[in-house]
Amino acid sequence: MKSIPLIAALTLAGALCGTQLAVAAQQTEAEPKGGALHPSELKVGEKAPADSDRESAAIDWKAKGLPEPEKESQWVQVKDKYVRVQITNNRIMEIVPVKK
Structure with missing residues (x-):
């Protein structure tokens, strides 16, 4: 009869592991595109x-x-674009192509 608590404990542990994997998968999908990984998609x-x-x-x-x-913003260069960035939240406010 000692096997029933063991089976219950293993079942619970397996369920918790599965939950962690599902949460990790959702977090990966929720990451925004753009930014440092894809600067061409500004x-x-x-x-x-x-x-x-x-x-x-x-x-x-x-x-x-x-x-x-504007106040609390600055111009930066990202590859072939000038980007006006809000300093307080690092959001893009304006994009201008570099003149060649």
Whole structure:
């Protein structure tokens, strides 16, 4: 009769493991596209690539012929685009192609 508690414990452990796998799968699917992994898919309103909100990432907008950034935003360059990023939440506000 000792096998019944053992079977119950193993069943419970298996159910908990299955739940963890399902949660991990949902979290993977919920990750947004764009940002640092796919910089070619930049879109207004989405998160900018990592570190775009840092002061050291800002470019000289005057020298590039860009409009003055609004308060709490800055211009950064991501590959072949200038991106105006909101510093407080790292969201893309505007995208301008680099003039060649």
